[in-house]
Amino acid sequence: MSQSTESLLSVQGLEKHFPITKGLFQRQVGAVKAVDGLTFDVVKGETLGLVGESGCGKTTTGRLITRLIEPTAGKIVFEGKDISHMSQGDLRPLRRDMQMIFQDPYSSLNPRHTVGAIVGAPFRIQGVKTEQGTKKAVQEILELVGLNPEHYNRYPHEFSGGQRQRIGIARTLALKPKLIIADEPVSALDVSIQAQVVNLLEDLQNELDLTYVVIAHDLSVVRHISDRVAVMYLGKIVEIADSAMLYKAPLHPYTNALLSAVPVPDVKRRTQRDRIRLQGDVPSPINPPPACRFHTRCWKAQEVCRTVEPPLAELLPGHQVACHFPENTPQDAGPAEPVAAAGDAGDQGIAPGVINPVS
Amino acid sequence: MVTYIIRRLIWAVVMIAIVSMITFAIFFLVPRLAGATSESLAARYVGRTASAQQVTVAAERLGFNDPLIVQYGRFAKGIVTGADYDYGPGVERCPAPCFGYSFLTRLPVWPDLLNRLPVTLSLALGAAVIWLIAGVATGVLSALRRGSFFDRAAMGIALAGVSLPIFFTGIVSLVVFSYGRPLALTAPGGSFTPFFVNPAQWAYSLILPWITLAFLYAAGYARLTRSGMLETMNEDYIRTARAKGLTERVVVFKHGLRGALTPILTIFGLDLGLLMGGAVLTESTFSLPGIGKYAIDAITNQDLPKVMGVTLVAAFFVVVANLVVDLLYAVVDPRVRLS
Amino acid sequence: MSFLELKDLRIHFPTDDGLVKSVDGLSFALERGKTLGIVGESGSGKSVTSLGILGLHKGGRAKISGEIWLDGEELVSATPEHVRTLRGKKMAMIFQDPLSAMHPYYTVGQQIVEAYRIHHPVGKAVARKHAIDLLGRVGIPQPDRRVDSYPHEFSGGMRQRAMIAMALSCDPELLIADEPTTALDVTVQAQILDLMRDLQQEFDSALIIITHDLGVVAELADDILVMYGGRCIEYGSASDIFERPEHPYTWGLLGSMPRLDRERTDRLMPIKGTPPSLINVPSGCAFHPRCAYEPRTDGKATTKVPDLLETEGGHLVRCHLSKDERRGIWENEIKPTLESA
Structure with missing residues (x-):
């Protein structure tokens, strides 16, 4: 994995609060803190996975990055330009470079337009090509995503779910974007088709030098396609790390619980597995628990978790976690690499000799 | 639930007020824009045989020369509390809700x-x-x-x-x-x-x-x-x-x-x-x-x-x-x- | 005879475009206390099978043949009214999306009470107490208060618990769960799977779990039935299917899913093409257009439907390849790539 360190997208302290109004005069009584202070970078050519359960704010994050909605606070910097509050008009030229793939391949395609019109629309909107040129370009893209270019004049309903998702991807690729935000790109597809689309996304990334932010709830899919993974809980990132590290030795108890909850197709493990079972549901983002938001469901929670919010700190190189009592550290006697000092979360001391799997 | 009901009720009252304004505008404002004068409006109240002077007096008494907002206020007040119509010879009481008098029958509507x-x-x-x-x-x-x-x-x-x-x-x-x-x-x-x-x-x-x-x-x-x-x-x-x-x-x-x-x-x-x-x-x-x-x-x-x-x-x-x-x-x- | 036994079940729907053979000759048996996982992609016929057992496949137009034996009673030839009296009482169903599967205008309690009272002549107060008991049993906190909530006031996990409580209201001996956790988050899914496992042990009922997720099946099922194009293409114990699968489609499913319990593979191994439409099921072996090993069958796969044959100890496979060929491919070609880092 040879990556430049130049970040394509940089998000700092991103917040999105949806107001809740009540009573006769619709006065604001609170806010759904869908996204509440996110900071991360996406490096050119990498895939960042965003995982979390429903209500964690991952979809809102995707829509914020593409500026389909405007952030309440914080900064989004794309290719060095601050786009946090840019007007839709100013955003238009940037939309070419930043595209979105949606979950439901059917509802995101206009049923009355042909595939040619759908995939060609971005050209026309951006005024890029002539009619003839558009057709040729569209057919090239259709071929690229594994569709028959002769199906140019067909309608979405004539395609299967997997093919529709390919159409969606083709439309996304039309303008050769630099960054693609994929929101649950495979979750509506059959298992055998999921794998096709996942492979396609990977091939396209290699071929076209794309950068992905993949938003998904399926932890195994995210591990498969991501270089780095951010785990979200109630509007905050609780852990962000290189994919291999995060899945092998998660530091945050929530990540650990999530991983342990994934059913694994291995009968032998049925009895052996050490399960962590979280109780109850994710609390409402309207009144999230104070301090560490996970403390209400965490088996390790102490008084400090209810009073002091743990900062997202780099506990191991390239591995940030927001927890007072991280897992898989020496005190925890977990299988993690020996780290000498991993006392409190603010401690950035890294023991010598720790191998950083990224480099 | 209670606030829902109250909000709906208030909304209904506001709607009725707006409807009354629009109705008023259609019947009094639009004719004016189309060229009607206070006198031509008043003429319908006093009958075809009335003299020009009678019409002018009626127009004044019926308030057609007042600013529109005052006229609307009177119209709305009539609906809520009733109104008195001064035709000259005598004052006629139009009880609430008063939508005015018929031109033809001279009876309240x-x-x-x-x-x-x-x-x-x-x-x-x-x-x-x-x-x-x-x-x-x-x-x-x-x-x-x-x-x-x-x-x-x-x-x-x-x-x-x-x-x-x-x-x-x-x-x-x-x-x-x-x-x-x-x-x-x-x-x-x-x-x-x-x-x-x-x-x-x-x-x-x-x-x-x-x-x-x-x-x-x-x-x-x-x-x-x-x-x-x-x-x-x-x-x-x-x-x-x-x-x-x-x-x-x-x-x-x-x-x-x-x-x-x-x-x-x-x-x-x-x-x-x-x-x-x-x-x-x-x-x-x-x-x-x-x-x-x-x-x-x-x-x-x-x-x-x-x-x-x-x-x-x-x-x-x-x-x-x-x-x-x-x-x-x-x-x-x-x-x-x-x- | 087993507690539940299907013999050559066929459910066909005549449509304007042709005959849809949703289920085309399905046989299996299930005992009390055991769990059968039915795995398949969309259009494999797995959901229609479960609706057929309950007699809920769409009435007049569907043509159903074969036999369904439930506890010594044949259901295909039974009167609809008799099957209705068994539904909810002897056999019950848990659906995928509890939000749309519960009536939005009635409280959770009303819906459970209704399910109980249709089969038990008790008063409302007794039934309500029963509903509160059940809600408590499936792990809903403060059941005496939540019984009066509407489905939309519950979270997804709580709704699925309520749905389970409703299905359990008459102590059914056969419980069918159609994608019970697909609409749920992973941590909630784990809770629901645990709950279903515990309840099954408690009630000693037969459980059929229908899903596309091999992971879910591996957690719960004793036996697994893989469906494709309306037919069973492989059947066996959970370890047969996960450790010694013999059908190319099963291999494809295993190769398609990224796995958390193994090292990350470089590439997934998807099955080419798309699942067939049930109107135009490919001739011969329904899987042949997508099968990488079709050339090894000398064209048999395109003309003749392979029989479902026993390979060893109750492990059934519907494939033209010989047993030795299949085992060779699995050991030498498939297994190593699945496990390679």
Whole structure:
């Protein structure tokens, strides 16, 4: 994995609060803190996975990055330009470079337009090509995503779910974007088709030098396609790390619980597995628990978790976690690499000799 | 829930105020924009024989020279508290709600309207009961036996029902069932017996108009119920109800119809509200002395205050019907109660 | 005879475009206390099978043949009214999306009470107490208060618990769960799977779990039935299917899913093409257009439907390849790539 360190997208302290109004005069009584202070970078050519359960704010994050909605606070910097509050008009030229793939391949395609019109629309909107040129370009893209270019004049309903998702991807690729935000790109597809689309996304990334932010709830899919993974809980990132590290030795108890909850197709493990079972549901983002938001469901929670919010700190190189009592550290006697000092979360001391799997 | 009701109520009051403003604008502002002067407006109040000077005096007394906002204030105040009209020779009291005086009869509009209200209400409510029962029943049966002979026949008739105008179906029914028939189903045109005077006579005088009006609406409701039922019977919760082992009757009526009725309720409320402001065609066809007939007469005679009165009363019914529907919706659909 | 036994079940729907053979000759048996996982993609016929057992496949138009034996009673030839009295009482179903599967206008309690009272002549108060008991048993906190809530006032996990409570209201001996956790988050899914496992042990009922997720099946099922194009293409114990699968489609499913319990593979191994439409099921072996090993069958796969044959100890496979060929491919070609880092 040879990556430049130049970040394509940089998000700092991103917040999105949806107001809740009540009573006769619709006065604001609170806010759904869908996204509440996110900071991360996406490096050119990498895939960042965003995982979390429903209500964690991952979809809102995707829509914020593409500026389909405007952030309440914080900064989004794309290719060095601050786009946090840019007007839709100013955003238009940037939309070419930043595209979105949606979950439901059917509802995101206009049923009355042909595939040619759908995939060609971005050209026309951006005024890029002539009619003839558009057709040729569209057919090239259709071929690229594994569709028959002769199906140019067909309608979405004539395609299967997997093919529709390919159409969606083709439309996304039309303008050769630099960054693609994929929101649950495979979750509506059959298992055998999921794998096709996942492979396609990977091939396209290699071929076209794309950068992905993949938003998904399926932890195994995210591990498969991501270089780095951010785990979200109630509007905050609780852990962000290189994919291999995060899945092998998660530091945050929530990540650990999530991983342990994934059913694994291995009968032998049925009895052996050490399960962590979280109780109850994710609390409402309207009144999230104070301090560490996970403390209400965490088996390790102490008084400090209810009073002091743990900062997202780099506990191991390239591995940030927001927890007072991280897992898989020496005190925890977990299988993690020996780290000498991993006392409190603010401690950035890294023991010598720790191998950083990224480099 | 309480704030929901209060909010809906306030909204209804605001709507009525806005409607009154628009009505006022149509009847007083628009003529002015079209070139009418205070005098030409006043002329209609004092009659054709009045001298120019009388007209000028009347215009002043009726306040046509005041700023529009003052005129509207007086108009609105008249509706709420009643008004005094100073014609010169004497002051006439127009009790609340005062919609003004008829040009023709020199009588206040409201008592006249009030007299005709029972006719329209009887017509609308009676027809509504018939069309709701007939329409929903037909729709449910059609949906359950989709594609059957019954379904096709019912939907064919329904298509005819929504397409044929009242003055056609009404006259046909009059010819077939009333004029000169030994078993005339309706009394000769123009008669109406109040319910409290003689219920049998009341029903007798209204049966044909009811059926004619109900036919038009029942057709629409049958189609609406059918499509609603087809949709709800495909819902997952219907499958769940069946999986519980409920009998088909319970599945259809308790689970299916309950879900399908909600949108019908909305439309029913609005239709009823509209009709209470006067079933113009039906009342004209059957010469029933209701609000619709009153409106037609007023328009033909260019009797402005009457037209305004009818407009406001009709608007009032629509707003109230809307309010009732909104509140009923919250009762029917628990999901509405939250918001 | 087993507690539940299907013999050559066929459910066909005539449509304007042709005959849809949703289920085309399905046989299996299930005992009390055991769990059968039915795995398949969309259009494999797995959901229609479960609806067929309950007699809920769409009435008039569907053509159903074969036999369904439940506790010594044949259901295909039984009167609809008799099957109705068994539904909810002897056999019950849990659906995928509890939000759309519960009536939005009735409280959770009303819906459970209704399910109980249709089969038990008790008063409302007794049934309500029963509903509260059940809600408590499936792990809903404060059941005496939550019984009066509407489905939309519950979270997804709580709704699925309520749905389970409703299905359990009459102590059914056969419980069918159609994608019970697909609409749920992973941590909630784990809770629900645990709950179902515990309840099954408690009630000693037969459980059929229908899903596309091999992971879910591996957690719960004793036996697994893989469906494709309306037919069973492989059947066996959970370890047969996961450790010694013999059908190319099963291999494809295993190769398609990224796995958390193994090192990350470089590439997934998807099955080419798309699942067949049930109107035009490919001739011969329904899987042949997508099968990489079709050339090894000398064209048999395109003309003849392979029989479902026993390979060893109750492990059934529907494939033209010989047993040795299949085992060779699995050991030498498939297994190593699945496990390679």
